[in-house]
Amino acid sequence: MPSAGVLPEARPRYSGWMLFALAVAALVLVPVVVTVSSFADVEGDILAHLTEFVLPELVGNTLWLVIGVAIGVSVLGVSLAWLAAMCDFPGRRVFEWALLLPMALPAYVTAFVAIGLLDFTGPLQTWLREDWGLTSLPEIRSRGGVILVMSLALYPYVYLIAKNAFSTQGAIALEAAQSLGLSRTQGFFRVALPMARPWIAAGLMLALMETLGDFGTMAIFNYDTFTTAIYKAWYSLFSLAAAAQLASILILFVLVAVVFEQRSRTRMRYGAVGRSAASRRIRLSRALAGLALLYAGMVLGAAFIIPVIQLALWTRDVVANDLDARYWAFARHSVLLAGIGALMVVTVALLLVYAGRQRPGSAMVWTQRLATLGYAFPGTVLAVGLFIPVAWLDNWLIDIGHTGFGFEGSELLKGTLLVMLLAYLVRFLAVGFGPIDSGLHRITRNIDEAARSLGSGTPGLLTRVHLPLLRTSLLTGATLAFVDILKEMPITLMTRPFGWDTLAVRVFEMTSEGEWERAALPSLAIVMAGIIPVILLTWRGDHSHG
């Protein structure tokens, strides 16, 4: 009897792979459980203060913000997507990818540039006042201002996904509608738009998750939402419980968005139609084409070109002074943290993808989905929700250390990068998981079996087949995670150990003092890094078309 065999009948019920996937999923659930359970330990005064003075304003502000941004990104995203995917106008080829560029600008950068430019003391108002005597420009530091800035920063989410929907199904749908006697406008509203609704909804929900989770912009505008309130409770009230309670309410808002997003994704799968429409674009009249160019140009100008130029001008003014050793320390910390974080994300994502390959089934699919849900959680929520359990663990370990080993310190894990890196992992796991998962899906099971029938065991399969084939996917996942962590503000701000200031932290500190010029230099570095994923995105888009 040969000895080197497997016993297919005796496979264990639970496996290491499934346990690993469950552990990652549990990590996502920890912040939810922790923040919700904070209501068990109510501090009377603070809760009363919260419900009476803070909550009504927060809920009102959040609702207005969500409604405003939803309208803003939908109008901008859908109209631009229609123009780029279905119509022909001068410069359309450039706009098609250039309209994604605002993704490179974190909303907080757009925000402080907008304020710096449009504020009462800013260049535009000064010029209008002094040369024209105009004083009645609407105040930028307002609800409308926040909504405008967030819409300009986040419309690419809707634009990207709606453009794909229109270009895969728009032309056919429109031709069918026209053959049934509808005009082009009627066809758009009655056929193309309803067909693309799941796509638009999915993009919209992503934009709203970003809105709910945004901290930097709200801080710059001094517009109080849950994220800033959590931060204040954390630092000003020094009440972990209050911060956790606020976080749990914010999670409710986010979960609504998650449910809608997941539902739209399911519908997208059913609604998918092949075929590209590239050859059958709508020819716009001269006047309309001019208007389209003007409109797209204005959006791109306001959302990307003007902010970047302004950043460059400000940077030129301060670069001589600010480009010092401290700046390089910020940059080094940013790169180091983003590097470690990206490595963690890609490693865990690869293992999670592999787990799905090894133990397929609906239980695994659900576990994977749960494990990658962290992208929806605001950074402030993750900071609070992961700090608290780590602090518990720390105290417990220290107790043991005190009694058992005569340990003297008061911190073991709290002062380390642990909380921050865990929070990065939870928040950005999906960013790494997506490309690696689709990469592995392209490697058919037959390829695995071919390698095995040619004598490769599992290690050979991994090193000789999977890793070479997944190289691009791994690199894409790592790059996306790297840049996202580089841009990340609230987690870094709230959980960084002493001395770990990054570029984003520097931006926060300078903007909270209104020093826009000095925030420009670190921002420009972040923006430049942020352009890489946009290039990856367009490059991948091109490939999927070819």
Place this chain on the structure above:
Amino acid sequence: MAELVLDAVAQSYAERQVIADLSFTLPEGTIGCLLGPSGCGKTTALRCICGFEPIRTGEIRIGGEIVNRPGWMLPAEKRRVGMVFQDYALFPHLNVADNVGFGLRGASRAARQTRIDELLDLVGLAGHAGQFPHQLSGGQQQRVALARALAPRPRLILMDEPFSSLDVELRERLSIEVRDILKREATTALIVTHDQHEAFALADWAGVMHDGRIQQWDTPYNLYHEPANRFVADFVGQGALVTGEVINDHQVEIELGVLDGHIPVECDASGCAECVRSCRVEVLLRPDDIIHDEDSLLLAEVENKAFRGAEFLYTLKLPSGQRALSLVPSHHNHAIGEKIGIRLAVDHVVAFRCE
């Protein structure tokens, strides 16, 4: 190369029996074919032999070594069984030479290169070593897949529907080529297909599978001319069943005349001439068993006809109303409804008891 033996193998997925009591022997150096409609279990059988699926009962032996038995299987990577997949499953990141050389680990660089060159030469792709799979046509990819599987000199080659994604013309040419290649490498090979023309062109031995069982394991010639049961008769080739009456143990009478030959009808009391006599049977008539003969007094009406280029396949209505098929050279173009003269030319009498 080695002999392959399946001995009473069974396999099931979640209550559903996929293979039941599968037994056959494929002699060393021969090419075998598992033929059957989709869902008959032939691909599962292949995957068991390759080491990707466990079996429930029975055992599988390659060259005398047991590789599968209930509760145990030798891992695929240790079997030295080559597999050619339906979609070829070439490694997209490796060029043709590296694909072919994938299984040649452990060999010296020079030996590896020699073997790669030898195989590319054998499959007629000597000039394509540096190309990548996506730069090749379907037929070329197929040949790379075969070369890759042959390279480590496996004990056995398995091919799963090897020509199904190619167009018909290429299919026939390639199946002859593949047989040639396999014979030159003197490999034992088992091929799974639903296409009997492929099976006929390739195989020394073929088994018709149905409901997870082998209905008949025989030479392709015998499968066609001496089918063991109605399923094999129906699945392999075309034909029609007409009723007849047994006269004695070497004669049967049908409405077109008396057929001479061995009557392989099992009788309850075999050897008893009295009992066999007047037994009602159904006789299989292949389209080549009925020959068009203008001088014949036997007439049948053309009910339908299908033009096949070199010949017509006529569906004929016999005087009793029963139907039969006849393959006639295509310069005999008769209209539907016309009565034509026919004559029997039956070499192998196949008769089944009436049900």
